[in-house]
Amino acid sequence: MDIMSTFVGLSSVLTGFAQDILAPRLDTTNIKTLYLQSWTENITQETGDAGLVNTILQQYAELQAAGKSDEEIGEQLMNGNNSPAFVLACQKLIFLWYMGAWPDVNAQPGTETGGFTTSSLLSAESYTSGLVWQVMQAHPMGDSNYRYGYWAEQPPALSDFTGN
Amino acid sequence: MKNSTLLFSALPAALLLSACNTTATENKQATAGQAATTPLPVISPVIPADAQFHEPFSLESLQHDFDVFSWESFIALNWPAASVGVADTSVNIGQKPGAATVWQTYKESRDIFLPNGATPPPWGKDLPPPSVCGDQDLPVLNQIAKVPNNVLDESAEPFQTGPLVDQNGQYTRFEILTNDVMFNYIAEKNLYSKSGQEAFATEADFPFGTDSQVGSIMLKASWKVLGKNDAPEKFHTTKAYVYDNPDEHAGVKAACKLQTVGLVGFHIGTKLKGNPQWIWSTFEHVDNAPTQGEAINKKHYNYYKPDCTDCAAVNTPPPRPWNPGNAYTQPTQVMRVIPLDKPTKELNASYQAALEKLVPGSVWVNYELISTQWPTNADSKTDPTGAPAPAFLANTTLETYIQGTVRQTSSSCIQCHNNATMTSGKFSDFTYLLQRAQ
Amino acid sequence: MTNTSKYDVVIVGSGISGAIVAYQLGLAGKKVLILESGPTVPADRSGYMETFYKANAKTPESPYPPATQGAVPSSANNPLGLPNPAGENIPRYTVLQVGAWQKKDQCYFDYPAQVEGIDGTSLNANFAFASSYERLGGGTTWHWLGTCLRLFPEDFKMKTLYGQGEDWPGGDAFYQSLVPFYETAAKEIGVSGDKDAMEKLYRQFYVNPEGIYGSDYNFPMPGIDQTLQDELYAGITDMTYEGNPVYVTPTPQGRNSRPDERRQCAGNTNCIPICPIQAKYDATVTLARAEQTGNVEIRYQHVACNIRLDDKQQVCGIDYLTYDQPNGIATGSGTAVAERYVLAAHAIETPKLLLMSNKNPGFENGVANSSDQVGRNLMDHVMYLGWGLAKDPIFPYRGPLSTSGIESLRDGAFRKDRSAYRIEIGNEGWQWAADDPGTTLADFVFGQNNSQLNGNSKNKQGEELRFNPQLPAFSKLFGKQLVNTLNGVYTRQLRLGYLIEQLPDPENRVQLSTTLKDNLGLPRPHVTYRLASDYERKAFVSAKELTTELFAKVGATEYTKDPGAPVFSGKPEELTATNFQYKDDKGVTHNFRFYGAGHIVGTYRMGDSKETSVLNARQQSWDHNNLYMVGSGVFPTIATGNPTLTIAALAFQAAGHILEDLSA
Numbered sequence A: 001m002d003i004m005s006t007f008v009g010l011s012s013v014l015t016g017f018a019q020d021i022l023a024p025r026l027d028t029t030n031i032k033t034l035y036l037q038s039w040t041e042n043i044t045q046e047t048g049d050a051g052l053v054n055t056i057l058q059q060y061a062e063l064q065a066a067g068k069s070d071e072e073i074g075e076q077l078m079n080g081n082n083s084p085a086f087v088l089a090c091q092k093l094i095f096l097w098y099m100g101a102w103p104d105v106n107a108q109p110g111t112e113t114g115g116f117t118t119s120s121l122l123s124a125e126s127y128t129s130g131l132v133w134q135v136m137q138a139h140p141m142g143d144s145n146y147r148y149g150y151w152a153e154q155p156p157a158l159s160d161f162t163g164n
Numbered sequence B: 001m002k003n004s005t006l007l008f009s010a011l012p013a014a015l016l017l018s019a020c021n022t023t024a025t026e027n028k029q030a031t032a033g034q035a036a037t038t039p040l041p042v043i044s045p046v047i048p049a050d051a052q053f054h055e056p057f058s059l060e061s062l063q064h065d066f067d068v069f070s071w072e073s074f075i076a077l078n079w080p081a082a083s084v085g086v087a088d089t090s091v092n093i094g095q096k097p098g099a100a101t102v103w104q105t106y107k108e109s110r111d112i113f114l115p116n117g118a119t120p121p122p123w124g125k126d127l128p129p130p131s132v133c134g135d136q137d138l139p140v141l142n143q144i145a146k147v148p149n150n151v152l153d154e155s156a157e158p159f160q161t162g163p164l165v166d167q168n169g170q171y172t173r174f175e176i177l178t179n180d181v182m183f184n185y186i187a188e189k190n191l192y193s194k195s196g197q198e199a200f201a202t203e204a205d206f207p208f209g210t211d212s213q214v215g216s217i218m219l220k221a222s223w224k225v226l227g228k229n230d231a232p233e234k235f236h237t238t239k240a241y242v243y244d245n246p247d248e249h250a251g252v253k254a255a256c257k258l259q260t261v262g263l264v265g266f267h268i269g270t271k272l273k274g275n276p277q278w279i280w281s282t283f284e285h286v287d288n289a290p291t292q293g294e295a296i297n298k299k300h301y302n303y304y305k306p307d308c309t310d311c312a313a314v315n316t317p318p319p320r321p322w323n324p325g326n327a328y329t330q331p332t333q334v335m336r337v338i339p340l341d342k343p344t345k346e347l348n349a350s351y352q353a354a355l356e357k358l359v360p361g362s363v364w365v366n367y368e369l370i371s372t373q374w375p376t377n378a379d380s381k382t383d384p385t386g387a388p389a390p391a392f393l394a395n396t397t398l399e400t401y402i403q404g405t406v407r408q409t410s411s412s413c414i415q416c417h418n419n420a421t422m423t424s425g426k427f428s429d430f431t432y433l434l435q436r437a438q
Numbered sequence C: 001m002t003n004t005s006k007y008d009v010v011i012v013g014s015g016i017s018g019a020i021v022a023y024q025l026g027l028a029g030k031k032v033l034i035l036e037s038g039p040t041v042p043a044d045r046s047g048y049m050e051t052f053y054k055a056n057a058k059t060p061e062s063p064y065p066p067a068t069q070g071a072v073p074s075s076a077n078n079p080l081g082l083p084n085p086a087g088e089n090i091p092r093y094t095v096l097q098v099g100a101w102q103k104k105d106q107c108y109f110d111y112p113a114q115v116e117g118i119d120g121t122s123l124n125a126n127f128a129f130a131s132s133y134e135r136l137g138g139g140t141t142w143h144w145l146g147t148c149l150r151l152f153p154e155d156f157k158m159k160t161l162y163g164q165g166e167d168w169p170g171g172d173a174f175y176q177s178l179v180p181f182y183e184t185a186a187k188e189i190g191v192s193g194d195k196d197a198m199e200k201l202y203r204q205f206y207v208n209p210e211g212i213y214g215s216d217y218n219f220p221m222p223g224i225d226q227t228l229q230d231e232l233y234a235g236i237t238d239m240t241y242e243g244n245p246v247y248v249t250p251t252p253q254g255r256n257s258r259p260d261e262r263r264q265c266a267g268n269t270n271c272i273p274i275c276p277i278q279a280k281y282d283a284t285v286t287l288a289r290a291e292q293t294g295n296v297e298i299r300y301q302h303v304a305c306n307i308r309l310d311d312k313q314q315v316c317g318i319d320y321l322t323y324d325q326p327n328g329i330a331t332g333s334g335t336a337v338a339e340r341y342v343l344a345a346h347a348i349e350t351p352k353l354l355l356m357s358n359k360n361p362g363f364e365n366g367v368a369n370s371s372d373q374v375g376r377n378l379m380d381h382v383m384y385l386g387w388g389l390a391k392d393p394i395f396p397y398r399g400p401l402s403t404s405g406i407e408s409l410r411d412g413a414f415r416k417d418r419s420a421y422r423i424e425i426g427n428e429g430w431q432w433a434a435d436d437p438g439t440t441l442a443d444f445v446f447g448q449n450n451s452q453l454n455g456n457s458k459n460k461q462g463e464e465l466r467f468n469p470q471l472p473a474f475s476k477l478f479g480k481q482l483v484n485t486l487n488g489v490y491t492r493q494l495r496l497g498y499l500i501e502q503l504p505d506p507e508n509r510v511q512l513s514t515t516l517k518d519n520l521g522l523p524r525p526h527v528t529y530r531l532a533s534d535y536e537r538k539a540f541v542s543a544k545e546l547t548t549e550l551f552a553k554v555g556a557t558e559y560t561k562d563p564g565a566p567v568f569s570g571k572p573e574e575l576t577a578t579n580f581q582y583k584d585d586k587g588v589t590h591n592f593r594f595y596g597a598g599h600i601v602g603t604y605r606m607g608d609s610k611e612t613s614v615l616n617a618r619q620q621s622w623d624h625n626n627l628y629m630v631g632s633g634v635f636p637t638i639a640t641g642n643p644t645l646t647i648a649a650l651a652f653q654a655a656g657h658i659l660e661d662l663s664a
C-alpha cells in the first residue's frame, strides 16, 4: 500500500467517511494530496517531531494489515496508549477534512467551554471540499449543485453522503 | 503491506509526497506517448452513438476517449449535408467549402419557440426570415434540397455577461440548434410553449442515445462577420441573415443584412447513454485568441490584437449601451484563461493532420477541440452534476467573460446547465432553450 | 477643474437608490452622471466569489474589495488582519469592526469614549453600531438578503397612533401615494411572492386588500418554495401573543423563482454575502438598465468630497477625488456640474458628505443642514437572535437564507410601550448565532463546549443541553460516532431573528471625526449610538420570552446563549460592543447582545417642517431646491419591514419629482 492509500485509509477511519468519498477513483479535485501535505507540514512544525506523521500512518497500516475493523482501529489510535501529541494530530486531521481549514486549538481544561478553536482555510477548494457540508446533508454555503426547490424536499440519505 | 510500511517509514514525508507526484506525471506521459504513436484517426461521416472506452480506466484515459468522441462528433456534424440531417457521403468533409453542414440543417431555436407559443413547423421546415430581411432568397449555396434560412439573431452571451466584438468592431453572432431527437421530444411534449410547459407534470428528460442510436444533441455556434483582415479561406463560412434583434437589448432597432460569416466557436451537447449530465464538447477556430501564459505568436487573431496599448482590458466586455447595430464597437481583447491540456493538443494535431491528408487545404484544420466535459460520477446520489471533469470549461467565443476556475461562477457546462429550467420553474434537463418558450 | 456641465443630473452613489433614479432619468432622455466611489462592476463575479471562498470569516463584506480580512499579517491585537482605514481610499464599516470598535487602526468609525460610571442598564451607554454597507459599483445590495416587504400604513403614523417616534410627512396619504411605486419597485426587483399570504397579513392590519393589491396586481414571480423548517412553524395555528395571532408568512423576496434574464434560484444558501449565480437581484441589474438607455455615464473610483453652493444657495457642483489603487494616492480631482443633484451614498456616507461640505457661507454646519438634523436619528433594526435544536431534522443550510417570517406581530397596541418587530426564520442553522458549523465541529473533535452541546451547559429553562446524554462531557469523537453526532446537531439547528424597531433619537448620530482621516484625507465618521430608551429594551425581553414560547410550541430545545453582562471599562479587547441589560418589572436583570440588521436609516430625514427635517416629502432639500437625497436616510422612522423595497419605491417617486422639476 502506498502512502496515499494509507493516508486515505486512516482518514476514513477517523472521519467516518468512506474512502471512495474522500478519494474517489476518478478524483477531480485531488484534495487528499493537499491535505496530506498540509497535515504533514503542520504537525511536523507544531510538534517538532518529524516522525510523528509516519508513526501514525504506520500504526494505522499495521492495524489494518492485522485485519482490524475500522472501529477497532479508531479505538486503538485514539483511545489506546498513544501520546497526546499523536491523538491531537489525528484530531487535527479530522478537523482538516471536515473544514478544509487548519485548526489552532486553545485547550482550557476545567473551564465551562474547555477552551476554543480558531482555524485558517487552506484554499477555496478546501473550503468547498469540507465534509462538514456533507455530514449535514447539505452543500458548502455558496456552492450548491442542487436545483430550485430542493430545500422543500428531504435530502438524500446520510449514507449517500458518507458512503458508509 | 509490511514492505511498503517499512519503505515509507524510512523516508521523510516531503520526499514521499514528491514521489507520489512523480507517479502521476509518469502516467500522463505514458498516455501522451501513446497518442503520438497511434496511426492517424479515421475520418467518418457517421455521428458516434457512444464513446469507446479503453481499459485501464483513469481520468486521463477517459478524457482521451471522450475527446475522441468529440472529434468524431464534430467531423460528422460538419460533414456536408445531402438533405436535412443527412450527410452527403459522396464527398469528404472539406471538399465543398461553404456548403451547408449536417448540423446547419438542424432546427434553430428561433424556429422552435414562436410568438404566443405557436406550434413550430415540423422537422425540416423553417420559418421565413424576419420581414426586415426582405424577401430576398438566400442564394443557392449548394445542391441540397433544403436551403436553410440562416438567421443569426443573437449577439449576447448568456446572463448578460456581454457581447463579443471582433477586430473589425462587429458583434459576434450566435445560434442554438437541436437535432431531430431533441426537437421531436420538444414538439411531442408541447414544450415549445409556456402553456405546454405549465401542463407538463414532470421534469424534462430528453432521449438518451443507445449503443447504436444517436440521442439528443444540442449545438451552439458562434460566427463572425468576415471582413477586413479576415482570410475567408481559413473559415467554414456561410451566408446568413445577420439580424439585429430589438428584443435583445433596449434601444436595438430591427435591421438585417445578408452577410458572409465564418464559424469561430462550436459547442456540442450530447445525451450519451449513462450520462444524464450530457457530454459537452467545445471547439474553436485556432486563431481566436492567445492563451494566458503561452506565447503570443500569431500576427492576427480573431479576438485579440497583439502589442496593443489602447485596447480594452483583457476579457472585458464593451461598455453599455450594447447594440449589435452599431457601425463600430471597440473590439474585445480576448485571451484564453485555461490552457489546453497537452494530450488534447496532441489529439488535435492528429485529427488536423488526418483532415489535411483527406482533403489538402481543408478549412477544418483550422479548428481545435478545447476539451470535453463529462461526469466522473454520473450516478452520484448527492451531486446531480456528477463531478465533472475537467471541472471548468469555456469557449472563448461563447463564455468569453466567465473563463476561470472559481466554482459556480466560472464557466462549467454541466454545473451551469444543471440549473436550467423551463418557464414553469421545473428542471429542463440541462438546456436553457426551454425557457425561451412564450 | 473639469467642465462636466453637459449633464442634467449628477448622482452620488450607484446603489439601488442611485441606480433607480439614474435609470428613470435616463429613460426620460436626461443626461446623467453617476459618481461612484468604489470600483467598477466586474464582468464576472468570480473574483468576489473566490475571495469569499477563501475568507476565514464569512461575513457579509467578505467577498468585496478592499479586503476586509487578511489585509495585514495577523497579530494578537488583530487576529483576522483587518486593514487600517487610515490607509484606505474608500474605507467602509464592516461587521468585523464591531468587535474592534475601540481600535482606531482597525475600525473605520470613530466612537466617543464610554460614559463613566454606568452599568448595563444605563440608557446613556455608548455602543458600536452593528450594521455595515459596501462602497462599490452596485452598492450594498450585493450582499442584501432580498427580503421585499412593504411597510404598513401604521408605520407611517407612529406618533399619532402611539405617541412614539415620528409620523412620516402626510401619514396615511404618504402611504397611499407610495403604493403605485411599491408596485413599480417590485417589478424592477422582480420580487417572487405569494399574494394570498400577503393579503391575509394585510387584512390583519386593516390595509384594504382592494386598495393595496388590486385584483389585477400580482407579484412578478410566484413565491419561492418554503423550507422544511418553515413547515415546522407553519404548524402553529392557534397561538396568540399580546393580542396578535402568531402565524408564518412566506417572505416576498428579490430572487428568481422562475428563470428570466437571470437564473432561477438554485439554493446556494449564500444570498448574504454573495449569490454566485445572481439569482438574487442586486442593483447592478438596474445599473445595467440605466447604462443601456445610453444617457447614463458612471465614473468609478470618483469619491464625492464636497458640495458647492452658489450665492443663491443652489448647489452648483460636487467636487470629487479620484484614485487608481485602493491604497494609493489621489490621482485627480474635479467638479461635477449639472442642473440637479442627487445624493444616494447611503445613510452614513451621505450625511458625512453633507457635513464635510462646510465651506459655503451660511452653511458652515454643512450643506442642507440649517435644521441641524443632518446625521441625526441614526437607526437600525436592532436584532435579537434566538436559537435551538428541533426535535427532528429540519435540514437547514439548504436553500435561501430565509424564506419565511412571522409578520403578524408588526403592529399592535403594545407599540405604545415597546418596539414592534418582525421575526425572520433563519435557514443557516447556527452559522450566524454560534459561528457554526466550525464551533460544533471543534467541540466534538477537540472536546470543547462552545456550542453548549458537549459539556454541562443548561439553558435558562434549566434543561440540560448536552446533545447526547449517554456521552461524557467534553467528548472527543471520531469515526461513525462523530458523523452521527454532527449530523444529529446540524440537521436540527433553528434560528429566529427579531428585527426590533429602533426609535429615532437625535443623539444617535453621524458626525465628522476631528482626529481620524482616510487615505484621501477625508474625515472618518464619528458615530454615537445608544439604546437610549427602554422602549427597545423591553422588546428584547419580549423577543426572548416569545422565542422560548415558540420553541416550546414546536418541541425544540432552546440553546440561546446568555451573552453575559456588558463590560464598559478595561482593555480595548475586553470591552463589549453591543451587550446591554434590562431590569424588568419583576426585578429580573436580563443580559442581551444586539446584532445589526444591515438597515442603516434616518440620517437625513424627510419631514413636514424645515426646522425638524432635512428634506421635504419630495425628498428635496429644504435649503437647496436643486438637491435631492434618496435611500433609507430619508426615513423618519425605521418601521417594521426591511427597508429596501421602500427605498426603491421612494427612489422611483423621487425620480418623478426630479423630472417634474427639470421640465418646470
Ligand SMILES: Cc1cc2nc3c(=O)[nH]c(=O)nc-3n(C[C@H](O)[C@H](O)[C@H](O)COP(=O)(O)OP(=O)(O)OC[C@H]3O[C@@H](n4cnc5c(N)ncnc54)[C@H](O)[C@@H]3O)c2cc1C
Residues within 6 Å of the ligand: C012, C013, C014, C015, C016, C017, C018, C035, C036, C037, C038, C060, C131, C132, C133, C134, C135, C136, C137, C138, C139, C140, C141, C143, C144, C145, C146, C147, C148, C272, C302, C303, C304, C305, C344, C345, C346, C347, C349, C350, C353, C597, C598, C599, C600, C630, C631, C632, C642, C643, C644, C645, C647
Ligand atoms: C447583510 C445585509 C443584509 C440586508 N438584507 C436586506 C434585506 O433582506 N431586505 C432589505 O430590504 N434590505 C436589506 N439590507 C439593506 C440594503 O442592503 C440597503 O438598504 C440598500 O442596499 C441601500 O441601498 P442604497 O442605494 O441606498 O445604498 P448603497 O447600496 O449602500 O449604495 C451607496 C453607494 O454610494 C457609494 N458612495 C458612498 N460614498 C460615496 C462618495 N463619497 N462618493 C461617491 N459614491 C459614494 C457607495 O460606494 C455605494 O455604491 C441588508 C443590508 C445588509 C448589510
Ligand code: SF4
Residues within 6 Å of the ligand: C255, C264, C265, C266, C267, C268, C269, C270, C271, C272, C274, C275, C276, C277, C278, C279, C280, C399, C400, C401
Ligand atoms: S439561495 Fe443561492 S441561488 Fe438562491 S438567491 Fe440565495 S445565494 Fe442565490
